[in-house]
Amino acid sequence: MLKVKKLSKVYKSGGRDVQAIDNVNLELSEGRFVSIIGRSGSGKSTLLNLLGGLDKPTTGEIIVDGIDITNMSDHALISYRGQKIGFIFQSYNLVPNLSAVENVMLPMEFIGVPKSERYTRAINLLEQVGFTNEEIKRKPSRLSGGQQQRVAIARALANKPKLILADEPTGNLDSHTGKIIFELLKKLSKSQKTTIIVVTHDLEIAQKTDQTYNLKDGKLKK
């Protein structure tokens, strides 16, 4: 499902080179649920951004579902992301002037899901991450950090993606809510055969995934 070959990313910063990702190889089949742990600055977000086509690698190849995304045009990448990828960002990236339910409906609009279905599916997803009928109408500024994180999770699931890239999806949740979200992702990986990569600092959560990888100075190890 996912094949990463000799992937590297070098950032040029103030005349210096920062090797954020260093020769990473990774192969994951459908329905695998894996975690990546590593210190701050080890390259975790960079790796997820590369896999999601949000950033271009310096060298290497990324093949998702048989398609090489490394040389895709920006236009093609937008459609690739909309259809195949569910991204849960470390900083949520919700649209501030849209309500919770509208945020979840937005990705469905991009791929042409009819409006009534968008609404039903969004409500259903928000219910699964524990939202009430009143909360779904609120804009992000009126939601707590953990609630915003759960909207971001619901939004990532909206288009039934083949690959979910989650950057600390439970980072702002209490341990009970974190477990519920984790179980939801796990259920998805098994029932829908969704491949999930989750970056986490929570070793308890990492241990419950099929495989944990350790990223150190841009190098990925099991």
Ligand SMILES: Nc1ncnc2c1ncn2[C@@H]1O[C@H](COP(=O)(O)OP(=O)(O)OP(=O)(O)O)[C@@H](O)[C@H]1O
């Ligand atoms: N746009 C950029 N320009 C220059 N350097 C960058 C850029 N983005 C990230 N870096 C550097 O690349 C390295 C990896 O950063 P990254 O954000 O991937 O770390 P991380 O593992 O996600 O850390 P954290 O746990 O703090 O989120 C760091 O040294 C960072 O400073």
Ligand SMILES: [Mg+2]
């Ligand atoms: Mg990060």
